Amino acid sequence: MQNEKLDTAEDIIICREVHKWFDDFHVLRGISLTVKRQEVIVICGPSGSGKSTFIRTINRLEEHQRGDIIVDGIELTHDIRNIEAIRREVGMVFQQFNLFPHLPVLQNVTLAPIWARKWPKDKAEEVAMQLLERVGIPEQAHKYPAQLSGGQQQRVAIARALAMQPKIMLFDEPTSALDPEMIKEVLDVMRELARSGMTMIVVTHEMGFAKEVAHRILFFDEGVIVEGNTPEEFFKNPKEERTRLFLSQILTH
């Protein structure tokens, strides 16, 4: 009993034997993962391996059909109140940014705090401006998303997620839709975030970023975690054949 309580205090995400099917297709085949507070985890793997689907089950954008997911002591069930409570604690950044195009940047950031956290407008705007400063684009606050570059949009998306003051941040291929010269500005923001002690799960193929920032790297293939290790071990001594093949493909292209 005592042990269990300690676990939830230290382990912020607990996944046990998570399975998911899209109709007949078995996407996730028993994923078990425990993430500690302030831990940064990078997930890589070939496309279709279920890595995006997996992080999307953590905030219930996808429903899992078997197994348990417990986020910050709250178990993900069909109860919509639990789902909404977890979503308030978990921020997410998408490959396609998904900013709200009809709202200026500042309102993109303040929307959720005002409506989901019931903050007064002044407070929400103050926090939003601080966040825009943190991601380096306070001067764009009154522009519309379409007037920004891809890198700037993604940084706004990060600020939008941070505005809810989440305990966990999920990144779903945050740099895959960006032009090469904009990747760095987004990764810089993510580096700073990791250093500040945010718990992060990042799906990415940026192996330089992974080496530098991640505490653990997980390799996904065909719906299972093939291998998980510290960056040094992962790159130096990959244990599985599939990992070696994948690494040779993405590191030498």
Place this chain on the structure above:
Amino acid sequence: MSVTSTTVMRPPTPPGPVRWLKKNLFSTWYNTLLTVLAAVFVFFTLKGVVTWVFFTANWAPVTNSIKLFAVGQFPPDQLWRVGTILFLVSFLFGLSWCVWGGTVRTFALTLALVFGVLALLPISMELTLRLGFLANPVLTFIGYQVGRTPIGKSLWVVLGWLLSFVLTVFLLTGIEGVNWLPRVDTGLWGGLLLTFLLALVGIVASFPIGVLLALGRQSSLPVLKAFCVLFIEVVRGVPLVTILFMASIILPLFLPEGVRIDRVLRAMMGMTLFAAAYMAENVRGGLQAIPRGQVEAAKAVGLNNLQIMGLIVLPQALRLVIPAIVGQFIALFMDTTLAIIVGLLELLAVGRAVLEINVEWKLLNMEVYLFIAAIFWVFNYAMSYASRRLEVALGVGER
């Protein structure tokens, strides 16, 4: 090697209308030929129209029945009610002009101008009516001045318009047994007044109902979804004429003894439900155009379903379908003429009635129908213009 940037001037474009003419009308020999032919055609058509309108046509049926065209058989001693409503509208336009500016300014000024011209028309008119017309532009400017005070907030303006709608209905119907505001049977409402009321009620009521139907059609609750699909498909599969007939003849048969719905109200209900079904399909088109990522992003930041719909999906979806919605409003405005078949004396019906008033007018249908067409065109063009300006203001098509 250093690169020095030199500013290269864009070659100057020769200005002037001559160049424009040359480029657009006389660029080749066949273009020149077409231009000349078109010019000849336009000249003779215009000449014919102008001669007819100003010299041949006999506008007597129109000028002698202006009151009928405007309000139908509304009791003449109660016309101050209609005047009061116009005052209110002029005032609210002035207020909205100050608060919202932009296109509203164009409309407020046009309205003021039209009333000003009406007041000065060189036809026989009672002095009170003339002064009444003259009061409208004055009220518009008073409204504008009021807008500069603390009252000039969007919220108050919207409330004012909503209130004016209620007041309009109240003023027009009146109260049974009250001396200064006797009840006016809706059967006496007519002309442009009735056309306006039918269209306005149809537009204002069908919009929210249509949005709700569209949302219901996308719902995951099977019963709600089935009801919405059934309603939309049944109504869309039936002509408006049929619906109006049903509303006015068949509906009363099903109502319990003693319950009677007013004739005008029944027509309004029929038109509203008809328009709502089409509105629902327009809105659905907009809803489907919103990428799934928008909903996911909204979920991920912790908004609930109601907030996602109201703050993220609907604002974007409605913006996309403004052209379709306004097109439908225009169609609805013209469909009000179908109320003629359930015995309502709207604008077109008044036109037909006017032709019967005087034996000498019997063959003047050209004049009467042209007049009615002109009225319809003016209001439809105004709607179309407002829609275009709204699209620009909201940036449709720029993303």
